[in-house]
Amino acid sequence: MDLTCTRLTPALGATVALPPGPLAVTDELGDRLHAALMEHLVLVLPAAGLTPGEMVALGETLGELGARHHSYVTHPDSEDVVVLTWGGDQKPDAAEWHADMTYRAEPPFASILQAVDVPRVGGDTLWASMYAVHDALDPGLRSDLEQLAAVHDMGAFRTPAYLDGGAEGITDAFVRAGTAVHPMIAHHPVTGRPYLNVSESFTRFVVGLSAPESARLLTYLFDLVNRPDFHVRLKWEPGTVAIWDNRGTQHYAVADYLPHRREMHRVAVVTDRRTPAPRPAEGLTAPV
Numbered sequence: 001m002d003l004t005c006t007r008l009t010p011a012l013g014a015t016v017a018l019p020p021g022p023l024a025v026t027d028e029l030g031d032r033l034h035a036a037l038m039e040h041l042v043l044v045l046p047a048a049g050l051t052p053g054e055m056v057a058l059g060e061t062l063g064e065l066g067a068r069h070h071s072y073v074t075h076p077d078s079e080d081v082v083v084l085t086w087g088g089d090q091k092p093d094a095a096e097w098h099a100d101m102t103y104r105a106e107p108p109f110a111s112i113l114q115a116v117d118v119p120r121v122g123g124d125t126l127w128a129s130m131y132a133v134h135d136a137l138d139p140g141l142r143s144d145l146e147q148l149a150a151v152h153d154m155g156a157f158r159t160p161a162y163l164d165g166g167a168e169g170i171t172d173a174f175v176r177a178g179t180a181v182h183p184m185i186a187h188h189p190v191t192g193r194p195y196l197n198v199s200e201s202f203t204r205f206v207v208g209l210s211a212p213e214s215a216r217l218l219t220y221l222f223d224l225v226n227r228p229d230f231h232v233r234l235k236w237e238p239g240t241v242a243i244w245d246n247r248g249t250q251h252y253a254v255a256d257y258l259p260h261r262r263e264m265h266r267v268a269v270v271t272d273r274r275t276p277a278p279r280p281a282e283g284l285t286a287p288v
Contacts (some may be wrong), residue, residue, distance in 0.1 A: 005033045005040060012129040013232030014040035014247065018048070030061025033243065034274050037110065038190050042127045042232060042244045049239035051263065052077045059075060059112050059267040062199045066270050075093055080267055087261035094253035097128065097225050098201030099246050100268065103150045105180045107276075108268040114245050115236035116265055122257035125234050125242070129249045130195035132230040134185065134219075137196070145184045145196075147237060148209075150218075152202040153179045181207060188247055196221065196247045 005014040075081035
């Protein structure tokens with residue numbers, strides 16, 4: 001099976017021309033898509049028009065599913081398909097740069113998102129290459145960041161938690177969502193490339209710094225992610241599918257379409273079945 005990929009920007013993204021006819025979801029297709037994903041980070045499949053079952057099957061060719069969000073609803077046909085619907089006076093919660101669920105110790109490897117109902121104008125999604133952001137850093141700063149880690153938590157999801165249950169609601173939401181500490185410079189398990197691993201949505205504090213030092217450093221890094229040099233932008237059509245590597249990218253769902261309606265379906269792929277399991281560090285005992 002041959003897939004033709006057309007690059008969208010120098011930083012990241014490609015449109016994938018699928019073979020004509022119904023999509024045959026096979027391991028061979030998963031192999032081809034995975035290889036393209038490692039190169040381009042974001043893949044756009046125009047007019048794919050997948051059913052919930054086909055989205056799940058496609059996700060399973062890439063890895064294990066199940067990284068369900070702590071607050072979103074799922075599709076009646078599959079608990080692995082999250083339904084994201086906004087409209088009226090509801091303020092969307094993804095209009096911030098983020099990688100999905102980094103408040104977990106093991107964030108999902110990839111996401112598959114399909115447009116179901118989109119406004120005539122607006123509601124685009126942008127992705128940023130965190131490889132490119134890393135490479136744009138001053139070498140001295142890169143070296144410093146290699147030694148640092150940062151705390152990630154659920155960020156603005158505190159607001160609905162508070163509205164639903166007050167201070168106890170926030171505490172309960174933290175328990176459900178989790179909190180994680182990640183290196184500020186991570187290395188991709190497949191490509192080995194370093195990437196910046198902080199986001200304005202979920203990164204709260206740099207371990208070992210004072211509050212003012214942490215805030216100044218994170219603000220600088222968040223501003224850098226905003227540069228359009230590192231971005232690709234997708235105008236959705238119903239049936240368009242995007243697949244992205246959650247490790248080397250961040251994304252931003254533009255909230256410029258209200259009060260019009262936007263409905264998307266998403267499948268989160270927890271593990272990368274083509275990535276070897278990490279080997280235990282020398283001198284440590286592997287868990288049984």
